[in-house]
Amino acid sequence: DAGVIQSPRHEVTEMGQEVTLRCKPISGHDYLFWYRQTMMRGLELLIYFNNNVPIDDSGMPEDRFSAKMPNASFSTLKIQPSEPRDSAVYFCASSWTGVETQYFGPGTRLLVL
Amino acid sequence: QKEVEQDPGPLSVPEGAIVSLNCTYSNSAFQYFMWYRQYSRKGPELLMYTYSSGNKEDGRFTAQVDKSSKYISLFIRDSQPSDSATYLCAQLDFGNEKLTFGTGTRLTIIP
Numbered sequence: 001d002a003g004v005i006q007s008p009r010h011e012v013t014e015m016g017q018e019v020t021l022r023c024k025p026i027s028g029h030d031y032l033f034w035y036r037q038t039m040m041r042g043l044e045l046l047i048y049f050n051n052n053v054p055i056d057d058s059g060m061p062e063d064r065f066s067a068k069m070p071n072a073s074f075s076t077l078k079i080q081p082s083e084p085r086d087s088a089v090y091f092c093a094s095s096w097t098g099v100e101t102q103y104f105g106p107g108t109r110l111l112v113l
Numbered sequence: 114q115k116e117v118e119q120d121p122g123p124l125s126v127p128e129g130a131i132v133s134l135n136c137t138y139s140n141s142a143f144q145y146f147m148w149y150r151q152y153s154r155k156g157p158e159l160l161m162y163t164y165s166s167g168n169k170e171d172g173r174f175t176a177q178v179d180k181s182s183k184y185i186s187l188f189i190r191d192s193q194p195s196d197s198a199t200y201l202c203a204q205l206d207f208g209n210e211k212l213t214f215g216t217g218t219r220l221t222i223i224p
Contacts (some may be wrong), residue, residue: 004156031210042119042216043157043201056209091156099210100147104156 004105006092012111018080021108024073025094033102034067034077035091043091048099049075082112116140117204119215127223132189136202136215139183145205146178147212148187152198160200161187192222 005024013019025032033048047057052069060067064083069075079086089109095102119136126132138146144165149157163169163176163185170176175188185202199217206213 033210039216043214045211048210050210056211093156098207099212100145100162100205100207101159104158106154106156 004092004094004103006090006105006108008108009106010109010111012113013082014113015083016081017112018078019082019086019110019112021077021079021090021092021110023075023077023092023105025075025092026103027073029094029096029103030072031095031098031102032069032075033093033095033099034075035093035104037089037091037107038087046077079110082110084112086110087112115215116213117202117215119202119218121216121218123219123221125221125223126192128192128194130192130222132187132192132196132220132222134187134189134200134202134218134220136185137183138185138204140204140213141180141183143204143206144178144180145207146176146185147203147205148174148176149201149203149214150198151201151217157201162205194222194224197221 007022034046037043046059049069067077089107091107093102093104147162148160150160151157161176166180173190177186199219201217202215203212
């Protein structure tokens with residue numbers, strides 16, 4: 001298996017622009033997690049899905065952030081409009097059984113100017 | 114105060130030394146703890162997990178939890194240059210599928 005796939009790997013955009021991050025989980029995994037990592041705050045859970053249904057989005061910082069999982073093999077995290085403080089590395093992770101067995105993707109490095 | 118605190122380092126030690134990485138936690142309700150290793154520009158990968166107090170050993174790695182002091186530790190014996198990475202501790206809330214991470218300690222093993 002190719003592991004969790006994320007795209008793009010790097011994104012540079014200007015403040016106010018819409019940003020869409022993509023994730024393909026490992027086949028057969030029922031759980032999908034989106035995280036954000038910064039130097040100051042570390043790794044934080046934004047939202048997670050189980051069987052394509054959003055279960056907990058309490059970590060989504062504000063309404064500018066939204067996430068969808070239209071099917072078992074694809075998820076998106078969208079930021080609209082983007083702000084410089086959104087600059088971070090965004091990770092997607094997937095799992096069969098739950099957060100304790102999750103596998104992380106390589107991340108998307110986002111820089112908002 | 115963050116729920117899980119971790120000294121960010123950086124920490125540099127010579128090859129072959131014993132490394133001690135430490136975290137403290139504030140919420141005693143959750144007793145599963147995990148250690149992740151993250152190489153530069155990669156996603157974290159699970160290294161070890163422990164439950165409640167005591168030690169757990171896996172090869173050169175030992176994870177330790179001290180409930181009385183709310184302290185968790187990861188020891189690396191016979192450290193190798195390939196151990197150079199950022200190490201993240203995390204506390205697991207099983208019921209809510211939530212991991213609370215420390216900010217990570219950056220470790221460099223000098224050949």
